[in-house]
Amino acid sequence: MREQEWRKELRKQMTARERTQIKRTGMPETDPLERIKNNTEVNRGITAEMAMQEAKRCLDCADPECINGCPVGVDIPTFVKYVEAGEFLKAAISIKEENVFPAVCGRVCPQEVQCESKCIYSVRLKKEAVAIGYLERFVADYQNESASLYVPEIQPSNKVKVAVIGSGPAGLAAAGELVKFGYDVTVFEALHEFGGVLKYGIPEFRLPNKIIDTEIECLKKMGVKMQKNIIAGKTITFSDLEEEGFKAFFIGSGAGLPNFMNIPGENLNGVLSANEYLTRVNLMGAAKPGYDTPVFFGKNVAVIGGGNTAMDSVRTARRLGAERAMIIYRRSFDEMPARKEEIKHAMEEGVEFLNLHTPIEYIAGKNGHVSQIRLQRMRLSEPDESGRKKPVPVENSDYVIDADLVIVSIGVSPNPLVPKNLPSLQVSKWGTIIVNDKEMQSNISGIFAGGDIVRGGATVILAMGDGRKAALGIHKYLNYK
Ligand code: FAD
Numbered sequence: 001m002r003e004q005e006w007r008k009e010l011r012k013q014m015t016a017r018e019r020t021q022i023k024r025t026g027m028p029e030t031d032p033l034e035r036i037k038n039n040t041e042v043n044r045g046i047t048a049e050m051a052m053q054e055a056k057r058c059l060d061c062a063d064p065e066c067i068n069g070c071p072v073g074v075d076i077p078t079f080v081k082y083v084e085a086g087e088f089l090k091a092a093i094s095i096k097e098e099n100v101f102p103a104v105c106g107r108v109c110p111q112e113v114q115c116e117s118k119c120i121y122s123v124r125l126k127k128e129a130v131a132i133g134y135l136e137r138f139v140a141d142y143q144n145e146s147a148s149l150y151v152p153e154i155q156p157s158n159k160v161k162v163a164v165i166g167s168g169p170a171g172l173a174a175a176g177e178l179v180k181f182g183y184d185v186t187v188f189e190a191l192h193e194f195g196g197v198l199k200y201g202i203p204e205f206r207l208p209n210k211i212i213d214t215e216i217e218c219l220k221k222m223g224v225k226m227q228k229n230i231i232a233g234k235t236i237t238f239s240d241l242e243e244e245g246f247k248a249f250f251i252g253s254g255a256g257l258p259n260f261m262n263i264p265g266e267n268l269n270g271v272l273s274a275n276e277y278l279t280r281v282n283l284m285g286a287a288k289p290g291y292d293t294p295v296f297f298g299k300n301v302a303v304i305g306g307g308n309t310a311m312d313s314v315r316t317a318r319r320l321g322a323e324r325a326m327i328i329y330r331r332s333f334d335e336m337p338a339r340k341e342e343i344k345h346a347m348e349e350g351v352e353f354l355n356l357h358t359p360i361e362y363i364a365g366k367n368g369h370v371s372q373i374r375l376q377r378m379r380l381s382e383p384d385e386s387g388r389k390k391p392v393p394v395e396n397s398d399y400v401i402d403a404d405l406v407i408v409s410i411g412v413s414p415n416p417l418v419p420k421n422l423p424s425l426q427v428s429k430w431g432t433i434i435v436n437d438k439e440m441q442s443n444i445s446g447i448f449a450g451g452d453i454v455r456g457g458a459t460v461i462l463a464m465g466d467g468r469k470a471a472l473g474i475h476k477y478l479n480y481k
């Protein structure tokens with residue numbers, strides 16, 4: 001690839017020194033005071049001129065480490081050089097060889113700890129990395145907005161039926177790959193919308209629904225059948241599906257079971273999980289007038305946790321009118337797992353961070369509704385098994401704050417429904433499905449799994465990578481059976 005003539009010509013147009021003098025492009029953003037009034041996407045995307053200028057910074061390294069930083073191994077310098085040459089569609093097609101949903105990943109992937117952290121600019125030149133994520137988003141949007149929807153080529157149907165359980169990024173990626181091989185693929189989704197966390201979890205101000213809908217439309221055009229409101233293991237069993245002629249299964253049912261802290265008052269009205277809160281707002285119209293599934297808006301909203309889900313919840317609460325929207329996190333900013341960009345955006349939107357704090361009790365006001373939280377101050381001691389400094393309570397440091405809505409966002413576990421319906425399926429002590437690393441096959445032949453149901457809460461790109469890997473495993477299984 002690197003030795004193609006067009007690419008050699010491009011390299012000659014500027015010296016490496018000139019390229020390193022170009023300043024990294026910024027991302028245009030909606031004004032914080034405006035954006036907290038609605039769900040408009042915060043990052044506006046870069047223009048073609050900005051993209052081509054940014055692409056010039058890439059040194060087209062002989063041994064590009066950025067590729068090793070991408071969990072699915074996208075050929076980053078190739079797509080970036082296509083951008084520099086103004087060949088945006090070729091750039092998009094080149095990314096899609098490894099990453100089926102670049103418009104999603106360009107928005108939500110933590111590039112700062114993946115590809116961009118390995119870029120020669122970050123590692124050796126001690127400068128800001130090439131803005132790989134911004135470029136990925138730009139070319140994917142360019143392709144989606146260009147006249148016709150790009151539909152990858154598929155092989156003629158072999159009429160072999162494969163079932164995909166769950167329509168999150170793992171399931172959709174598996175379905176897209178399987179249909180390309182010619183399988184008759186049906187995706188079964190428990191909810192009334194397809195997309196998994198991309199739809200019910202991540203808010204529109206970070207990932208607009210139309211982006212996911214475009215990807216789903218593309219899968220449907222490729223021949224993937226999609227059925228909603230079907231709970232595998234409940235409304236339909238695996239035996240039913242086998243009787244219907246399905247020869248292999250991919251389970252991508254995610255990890256949607258929220259964890260709680262089991263502290264006094266957790267069952268009060270006004271204390272709920274981030275999953276419930278975000279699903280009600282994003283999927284069930286809870287914030288819109290006229291819907292019969294309202295959610296309590298809250299004036300003083302406390303979100304417990306420091307991950308992306310916590311940031312999405314607190315920023316949603318702010319948009320729903322919270323006057324005081326707080327993050328309560330037991331460690332410090334250094335250990336906070338949320339993306340840096342999300343933390344920055346939350347701060348700009350007026351979110352308050354009570355770091356080194358943990359709730360120890362929720363206190364009832366009128367009618368059994370939460371009205372206060374007893375907080376305990378924390379300090380950091382030696383690192384624990386996760387490598388992060390361990391938070392320990394500061395003695396006699398508790399105090400009370402007002403809160404009329406508490407959103408608990410301290411992690412999730414896999415939903416046990418699917419394993420329950422398949423009693424011989426091997427699961428770990430955390431309830432995740434055990435699979436072999438190479439093909440994502442479980443201990444039951446013909447049953448494959450990937451994404452959060454295997455990893456117990458990870459990232460979109462890892463879920464998609466699993467889905468693709470499993471699709472190859474299923475293809476091999478069905479061909480060599
Ligand atoms: P999911 O996306 O959870 O999809 C599983 C699907 O299976 C769901 O639609 C569910 O309804 C369906 N299902 C479950 N059981 C059944 C059944 N029995 N029958 C039929 N269907 C079933 N990752 C990032 O990389 N970047 C981010 O910025 C980011 N932000 C996040 C924000 C939030 C609020 C959350 C909750 C997660 C975030 N993540 C982020 C994590 C990421 O979204 C997940 O790792 C990813 O979605 C996992 O994909 P999945 O396909 O395994 O599962």
Ligand code: SF4
Binds near residue numbers: 061
């Ligand atoms: Fe370009 Fe950075 Fe990758 Fe080198 S490491 S090829 S400069 S993106």
